[in-house]
Amino acid sequence: xxxxxxxxxEVAKKVxxxxxxxxxxxxxxxxxxxxxxxxxxxxxxxxxxxxLLDGVExxxxxxxxxxxxxxxxxxxxxxxxxxxxLEEAGVKNAYSLEGGMKAWSEHLEPVKVSDxxxxxxxxxxxxxxxxxxxxxxxxxxxxxxxxATRMTGIYTDFANEKNAKITHVFxxxxxxxxxxxGKKLAEESGGTYWLPPxxxxxxxxEYQPLQDGxxxxxxxxxxxxxxxxxxxxxxxxxxFVVDNRFLMSGDILFIDSIGRPDLAGKAEDWVMDLRExxxxxxxxxxxxxxxxxxxxxxxxxxxxxxxxxxxxxxxxEKNHGxxxxxxxxxxxxxxxxLPPQPNAYQEIRETNMGKIIPDEEKQREMxxxxxxxxxx
Amino acid sequence: xxxxxxxxAKGLACPMPIVKTKKAMKDVESGEILEIHTTDQGAKSDLxxxxxxxxxELLKHEEENEVLKFWIKKA
Numbered sequence: 336x337x338x339x340x341x342x343x344x345e346v347a348k349k350v351x352x353x354x355x356x357x358x359x360x361x362x363x364x365x366x367x368x369x370x371x372x373x374x375x376x377x378x379x380x381x382x383x384x385x386x387l388l389d390g391v392e393x394x395x396x397x398x399x400x401x402x403x404x405x406x407x408x409x410x411x412x413x414x415x416x417x418x419x420x421l422e423e424a425g426v427k428n429a430y431s432l433e434g435g436m437k438a439w440s441e442h443l444e445p446v447k448v449s450d451x452x453x454x455x456x457x458x459x460x461x462x463x464x465x466x467x468x469x470x471x472x473x474x475x476x477x478x479x480x481x482x483a484t485r486m487t488g489i490y491t492d493f494a495n496e497k498n499a500k501i502t503h504v505f506x507x508x509x510x511x512x513x514x515x516x517g518k519k520l521a522e523e524s525g526g527t528y529w530l531p532p533x534x535x536x537x538x539x540x541e542y543q544p545l546q547d548g549x550x551x552x553x554x555x556x557x558x559x560x561x562x563x564x565x566x567x568x569x570x571x572x573x574x575f576v577v578d579n580r581f582l583m584s585g586d587i588l589f590i591d592s593i594g595r596p597d598l599a600g601k602a603e604d605w606v607m608d609l610r611e612x613x614x615x616x617x618x619x620x621x622x623x624x625x626x627x628x629x630x631x632x633x634x635x636x637x638x639x640x641x642x643x644x645x646x647x648x649x650x651x652e653k654n655h656g657x658x659x660x661x662x663x664x665x666x667x668x669x670x671x672x673l674p675p676q677p678n679a680y681q682e683i684r685e686t687n688m689g690k691i692i693p694d695e696e697k698q699r700e701m702x703x704x705x706x707x708x709x710x711x
Numbered sequence: 712x713x714x715x716x717x718x719x720a721k722g723l724a725c726p727m728p729i730v731k732t733k734k735a736m737k738d739v740e741s742g743e744i745l746e747i748h749t750t751d752q753g754a755k756s757d758l759x760x761x762x763x764x765x766x767x768e769l770l771k772h773e774e775e776n777e778v779l780k781f782w783i784k785k786a
Contacts (some may be wrong), residue, residue, distance in 0.1 A: 364760070
């Protein structure tokens with residue numbers, strides 16, 4: 336079978352450039368409702384592939400002729416079949432999504448955030464399908480990675496291109512929505528893996544405990560990474576101030592939402608930690624710091640250049656979660672009527688603790704769907 | 712359970728398990744049961760949704776040594 340295909344890289348470019356695309360999603364209705372390729376410039380039609388086995392005639396009049404049609408399924412097999420049927424029916428502008436939603440979930444788009452003092456650079460890796468953000472600080476032949484995804488080869492290759500060796504790998508907290516590549520990346524690169532000890536009570540591997548006030552230097556020109564204890568999403572959650580200019584806020588503060596405190600089952604216990612972090616600890620920081628979170632939830636949170644970043648002062652003005660005067664109202668917002676929890680989040684936490692080691696295929700299945708780490 | 716036909720779809724990737732199931736369903740009578748074996752993890756949600764959309768009844772499913780088994784009663 337040889338049909339026209341579109342890669343996830345090409346689709347990512349269309350999302351970032353706000354290009355039009357017609358998405359024919361042939362997964363089940365439940366899967367489509369739960370999670371899809373998001374863009375305000377895209378239009379959608381969801382018809383499960385098994386309803387098209389007898390032919391595509393039924394949907395022909397719903398397909399546009401003036402724009403490309405992307406046929407998407409879970410892994411790329413069913414979309415090939417449907418695309419072939421469309422081609423046989425005379426549709427010339429249909430493309431099958433290569434690798435399906437699994438490949439979409441795994442795609443990382445590196446975007447440069449800024450140059451740093453003394454010649455360093457800061458990159459944000461946008462996992463556009465799942466809304467996860469990870470970071471690389473490069474300086475003078477050394478690199479640090481923060482909140483690495485399990486696709487560790489992408490960071491290794493990127494560091495090689497920059498002629499840098501990964502010397503430090505950090506996780507801001509024990510993740511519940513995606514499988515961390517932190518430990519693996521540190522092992523592969525010979526770097527140090529840092530994790531906040533309060534999140535690491537049950538981990539089965541060696542790590543370097545990350546404490547409030549720790550400073551780590553990257554490169555001879557010393558890009559300073561300053562750890563700031565900021566509990567609330569998890570009890571150990573730690574933010575970083577990089578180069579005195581950037582605040583990596585982990586899953587505590589996002590652009591248009593704040594972290595949810597319930598994914599380790601302790602919403603009530605952690606509500607006041609979350610409030611203390613957001614309303615006191617962060618308040619003491621400079622308004623000029625650029626907030627770089629570990630997630631985004633909606634495409635509106637992306638800037639025009641594809642980065643997800645905003646000044647702390649702007650978030651204190653505009654982010655609803657930072658503007659709730661009443662404590663009880665805040666408590667209600669972050670503990671009641673929460674969105675569904677991320678897919679397989681318990682198993683993901685256990686994987687990140689090293690308690691279970693699922694094979695790669697299973698890890699892909701576990702990570703299906705959006706991150707869902709925020710409340711708005 | 713009185714199984715009229717067993718379909719071995721092991722080792723096949725999506726969409727083949729459903730394509731084969733649809734074909735095999737033609738060989739059983741209304742009210743009879745088709746048993747399906749597959750190794751495609753995605754088959755769980757897809758077969759469930761497919762059976763529902765066709766009005767068939769998914770009687771049960773189980774997983775054994777990475778093989779997923781389904782029993783569907785034809786509408």
